[in-house]
Amino acid sequence: MSEQQKHAGEQGKLNMQPVYYVQAPIDNDEDEINLLDYWRVLMQFKWLIVGISFFTTVIAIVAALVATEIYQAEVTIAPADEESGGGISGLAGQFGGLAALAGVNIGGGGGKSEEAIAILGSRQFTLEFIHENKLMPVLFEDAWDEQAKKWKVENEEDVPTDWDAYKVFDKVRTVSNDAKTGMTTVAIEWKDPELAAQWANKLIVKLNENRKKRAIDEAEKSIRYLENQLRETSVVEMRQALFQLIEAQSKNRMLANVRDEFAFKVIDPAVVPEERVKPKRKLMVVLGGMVGVMLGVFLAFFISFIRNQKEQAAEAK
DSSP states (O other), rough: OOOOHHHHHHHHHHHOOOOOOOOOOOOOOOHHHHHHHHHHHHHHHHHHHHHHHHHHHHHHHHHHHHHHOOOEEEEEEEEEEGGGEEEEEEEHHHHHHHHHHOOOOOOOOOHHHHHHHHHTSHHHHHHHHHTTTTTTHTGGGGEETEEETEEESSSSSSSOOOHHHHHHHHHEEEEETTTOOOOEEEEEEEEEHHHHHHHHHHHHHHHHHHHHHHHHHHHHHHHHHHHHHHHOOOOOOHHHHHHHEEEEEEEEHHHHHHHHSSSSEEEEEEOOOOOOEEEHHHHHHHHHHHHHHHHHHHHHHHHHHHHHHHHHHHHHH
């Protein structure tokens, strides 16, 4: 074996030997010093932190006490047209094909509940409710002179408009739907608990009246159209179909007239709430104290940082 081969073999053995790495010990002195510095800063400015926390807590207490109490009244409703397979839905299944041929809406189709909910939150429906119940002075009582029965504004431009009323009312009204049960909850939040309950119940009454009137108008319009078509045709099969459609529309009108809860059935009417939902005074006080602590700690470290910077600048000189 040559010298070169021996040297290569020895070099390979050296390369195959394991290599051990020794990790240098972690020096925690610096971390401990930093923690001690932080603690010294907190102790140095502890009265500042306590003072700011006390101040913000007092402000939170005062704000919680003077805040307007808000009450929430809820009414739970269910779609009235889904109670059974009969009624308008059954008529739609029986005469729907004939109605489609004649271009007449017989009613009872899907999406009636969704349409009613959309109407409940619509601007037109809301403004009608506001004006019918004379809610403008109630919604803007700070700008209304009850004795003089006029707005306390210098310019006519400052008088609350319908759009202003809609925005205010839309904030106090919430509509939530439970997909599992099909129930819908309409809630009103207002500072007067009696008014909150009244508005919630009246909204559903007006919604049912709105849908009822629309159904009656559509049925009567369809009947007039079908009667005109009946007079113009002499085909026996067509006349029979038109008679059936007229009968169906007459039943629709009859059902709408006899059902007060036409679109929605009230499951749980709104009652006058006894407990407020706002303000959450305990939460406000706790948050006020926490904000004070965080603000005090921030100021403490900020002041300490400024002092250290000044001292380092003085030593550099």
